[in-house]
Amino acid sequence: MKPGFHDPVLDAQACFRAAMEAMARPGRVQEIVPPEGIPNALDPAAAALLLTLVDADTPFWTDAGEETRGWIAFHCGAPLVPPGDAAFAVVTGALPPLSLFREGTDEAPQDGTTVILQLRHLVPGEGWRLLGPGIETEHRLRVDGLPEGFATSWDARRAAFPRGVDLFLCAGTRFAALPRTVRIEEHG
Template identity: 40%
Template sequence: MHAVNRTNRTDRMIIDMASLLPGFRDVVHDSQAVFRALLDALARPGSIVSIDAALGETAPRARVQRAAFASLLALADYSTPVYLHDDDRALGDAVRFHTGAPLTANRAQAVFAYVNDARTMPSLDSFAAGEPESPENAATLFIQVDSLDAGTPLTWRGPGIREARTVAIDGLPPRFWHERAALAALFPCGIDCYFVAGGSLVGLPRTTHVEVN
């Protein structure tokens, strides 16, 4: 049994070049464009932002939304462990090959995480929220949802929002909002989130207050 396990782990370290998902066509230009879009999404919480990245046609074969895939390509590098909620070999190979980022099964070690099914996502407190002296060391989550504007409306307030904004993310379990509210007491620590659907996303920084019933 132990020999089989060692073989499996070794096999998973080998990238299947024959089915490798292509990354950006223009690495520098596309990475910068996606990075600016991600900053814009956090600066304007609740706004739907399009990620117009030049990804190859085979990218959708991975069970990952294009916006999340482009974001991981733009942000991840050798120093940022990535957690993938779904054990997607094609996505894992693409992230490792194009960014050099290591994959981790330890959520507390992840700098970036992709959750392809919000309904079964781990609890938020299992991810790193940073420390008071280094709150920037918190995880950033990319969470796949059903829709960015067809869910139950919730009121968002905080920096980047004039008075209030109504946001209707569809596909999140109700516990998500309660778990996030519990993290508010840890500020400036906390977790920044992006909700992704297709080629678009919505940013939810830790500074945003969401009114939960």
């Protein structure tokens, strides 16, 4: 088993700051310092987010294989659970319907799953028009690898606010976030 972060304390801090910027400014693309010795199925950005945020207190679910599960179990010590019970989910293949994950309750919406999703490309400055808290006028982000009709189903789910799931979109060493508050306009 290879080490995770080169410096577990400071690398986790740097990754968290990027994650906080990403969540506070939806659609803004962030870059991380890649961890070492990560499983083949994981993007460096997804692996860094796991090392930064997931531990024994956060049950997780993933569609990835044995190697990734073993890596998460070793580095994070998080228990593997069905998707409906997971605090964090790591999706390496096709995105399942978001209704698979828990969305919290009206009294405890923070129990909604944080989904870490791996994609082919994240291109800032074009594509979707993002609106909502954290965005001065608009942010633009092109995302390659999401299922058809994602933006429509995302919009439909926004009616459940404050309940909902929050997404980290990862591609290589880069990632962006879509908190449940963000509005996606496909053609704008």
